[in-house]
Amino acid sequence: MTVLFFELKQGLRSTFWWCVGLGAVTFLFAGAMYPVYYDQVNVIKPMFEAIPEVVLRSLGVNLDILFTSLGFFSFVMMYLHLIAGMQGILLGLGVIGKELRLKMMDFILTRPMSRSQVFIQKALAIWVHLTITWIIFTLIAWLSIAGFSKEPIDWLIFANLSVSLYAIQLLFMALGALIATVLRKLKSVIGVGLSVVFALFIMNLMQSIFEEEWLRYLSPFQWFERGYLFVHNAFELPMIAMWLMVTVGSLITAYVVYVKKDVHAV
Template sequence: MMNIFWREMKASRKALIIWSVCMFLLVASGMGKYTAYSAGGAGNEVFNQMPASLKALLGIGSLDVTVMSGFFALLFLYIELTAGIHAVLLGSSIIAKEERDKTAEFLMAKPVSRRAVITAKLLAALVNVIVLNLVTLLSSLVMVSAYNKGKDVTAEIVWFLLSMLVVQLIFLALGALLAACLRNPKAPGGIAAAILVGSFVISKITDLAEQLSVLNVLVPFKYFSYTRIVEGSGLHPGIIALSLLLAAGLTVLTYYFYGKRELSV
């Protein structure tokens, strides 16, 4: 099993480096705009005069983006979306690629069970997700400290990235489940990405129409309140537990469906 794990880690190394560099550049470029938001004057007037609907679409909402905690919450929306895309594509590809690349027969001929194969692959994917999260955390701490002139927001950043890790786990498990269920090995990636983008669109719709907020149960991006984190209240333990339970449930289903399916070799 460990041979499969290290094989997957080696195969994903280049992609992980690219994603990590892109995430650092996203954080760095985003923080570079903070001076414009915090400068005051005309900039503040523009935000004050924005209609609520436009603020919702931009991810601003009721946040005060002229202070570091509020601005990072705005930037974090796009950081989390990027991390979610990485996780869902990784989950789907790491399971489906054996059939896509016609190497399933070679892998299954080894003296290991399907359960062991899935375990090794999911562990490798988990390490990739954690590494990307840590890169984002360190990038955020470094870049925020370079621009922040006010209250220390290290604790808030840590809470934000912890919430992102939970969301990454959900999308990772979702991508793996789709790959385990769908017979066409080329389909899971596209469907997984479509589901993620669809959930992001739903999050914007519910921001615009509060009466549709019940739909937020379908949107992992909305499981954790940015406002709660900015106010220093951290994450709700119950939401964390339910989110991890959801990720675990999706993972269990991945084992079940992958164990039942006939592999295309």
């Protein structure tokens, strides 16, 4: 458990700040700001209706559901997904690729521990960090919505929205792990990680604008479409299949590459 405890300890501070960031955005936008916004709905609604629909879609605004507490939360979720994706990929790249970036692969792989153990313990450490963040996020979101909502809440929709954030965290963590294992060199975790997240986020915006169905399969942020969640109170099966395939596939590939690859001198 040496690597697990080491990575848990090393990531504590960063996880604390992710919790603060995600929690603050959630509390501010899904909680504290909602009453102000709700009180002004008669002023705000016509303003939104004047904006072209394509612009609203690209901003993740769905006017049918926007003016409820959960609907507003689901709008904020689009940006919370982005933050969760960043945390996932930065942890995947940063923890699995830590020794690659620091040119310390020789160090970690000459300890009396199999490569398989090193990878699994690192992946477990990331999972713990992500889960802690998700639990804290869910608690803050729940308290914020319960505390500030003006109408009864369908908590199943809330639960689905919350789970979608966890799924995004895990998906991007798996992508980060995959990239960290296939690269020969890793100079900047932030550079690589944010490029991937923003590229996929932009693809999500493109899909919102052009509404090409096939594009949805290529943009992970679309896999947990909030409008569908509201109407059907469930996830879309084909998108869940995509999530499962990409997340599990990336993790298994990353594991195999990590265990088998030649580690060259630096």
